[in-house]
Amino acid sequence: MKHALNLYRRLLGVQIRSQMQYRASFALELVGTGLIALFEYASLALVFERFDNLGGWTLGQVAFLYDMAEFSFGIMDMIFAGFDPSLFGQNVRRGTFDQLLLRPVNISVQVLGSEFTLRRIGKIIVGAGIFASALALNPVAWTPPKALLATLMAVSQVAFFGGLFIIGATITFWTVESIEVVNIFTYGGNYMISHPMHIFPAGLRQFFTYIIPAIFLAYYPALYILELPDPFRLPAFAPWLAPLAGLSVLMAALAFWRFGIRYYQSTGT
């Protein structure tokens, strides 16, 4: 375990150093991803100007949910970049993945250490800035439990999105042709948790409550922090289920991942 952590640190160092070799392109991408993020927020705000509210939620409230998801996704995208399905699928086809299997280190640690997209920092910084301004739009009093829950929310969402990436990466052991399907899966998950869940049909919402517990990752913590009433009358501890939901998705994903590796070892590329 200690060996794995130590190694992870070194592999990250390698990633960062090799990205710095292409300094100019690094800077460009940094600015680029930041600008794209800014543009996305701006278009959201524009859409909002026309409708004024979304399912009864104000711009500030929706922005809180949306920005939190964007911010967490950005962080996840940086940390879990090695599991990015399209990149990972390529590595499997090219045989790079075989090289990882030939080394005496935990395979997930190696995949995590195989890529670290530092340039996402641009997006993360913009996301954090916009998240801060979204907070300013919400006239709620901050308390220590709320701050704690907001932090848990971000961490749990990172785990959740990471789980989606791992599931997507695992699917590429079976097929690369359906990489689009895999993407719908990851980006669909992002869409679900960045919108107030009461706007979705009951069936879909129940799926994301009882099957994939995404509702506890964003919607319920948001209700608590923004002091909104719960239309579905779940118990009062529902917002605090966020870490459990994030962790369980990540654990399920890792179990699927191990199953996928066994499958890969029986079929090769």
Place this chain on the structure above:
Amino acid sequence: MIRVENLSKHFKVFKHHRGAMGTLRNLFTRQYNLVQAVNGLSFEIQPGELVGYIGPNGAGKSTTIKMLTGLLVPTSGELSVMGLLPWRDRQKYVARVGAVFGQRTTLWWDLPVIESLNLLQHIYKIPAASFKQNLDEFRTTLELDPFLDTPVRALSLGQRMRADICAALLHDPEILFLDEPTIGLDVVAKERIRQFIQQVNRERGTTVILTTHDLSDVEKLCQRVMIIDRGKLLFEGQLDALKAQFGGKRELLVDFAEDYPSPQIEGAEIAGREGGRVSYRFARGEIAASELIGRISAKYRIRDLEVREPQIEETIRRIYEERLLEN
């Protein structure tokens, strides 16, 4: 050290239908062809051996190496290397073996070679002293110094191969697997790699298994060869035994001092002639070369002569083509 018994690997290659409807059909029908890449292989390899593993394209060499290195799980049969089951005991196992796949690299593409090697020290937990000693040695024998600070992406194929072989040996593996280590290299680079492999095998006692399409690799390096085709072992044993068993006939080339229309000789047949030069073919064991030369010089005037041994290439080609061992 390596024990393989009745080992098989069969791949299911699913039929793919194209288009939107095709994708749906792929989901439900799952028709497939069975490719028997390796089919009932049995052999043993003792510590310190240097074994050449050859066979035509698609014979199942890489598939075997992948099973031996734990990348693939066998479909059936037994496989035990140093008492371990490679795919199941992956981490413990790969710490004790080294592998080079000629077509790809283990090194980090954007890193200078030396940094990749340093990283491997941590990956394999190599004690500093033995790391330094090994690295110093390989730097000289593989002549790594000119490109130690070059990023791997900028290396020539020969340089990259040397760096990769060095990388596979730093942790003192007990077995080294090489899948086409000389592919795409020029004659000089090949020779250098061969010498190095031989040296590692002799001086460090490392067991080496290498696949190749270049038979001079086998001829110069291996005491023992295994020939595989269509997933089955065609031959397994000493190179000399292979030659004796299947080696075609020897050849005697004679330059005559005069023009003889048909210089027939008992015990050999005329295989061809070019001006004053005639080539005879004769079988080892039936007649000695000296005897044959004696018979010829008794009847004709000879200017010059040369005995040619059957080429290993020729022998192997005949085995592949005629499948001499089938049945």
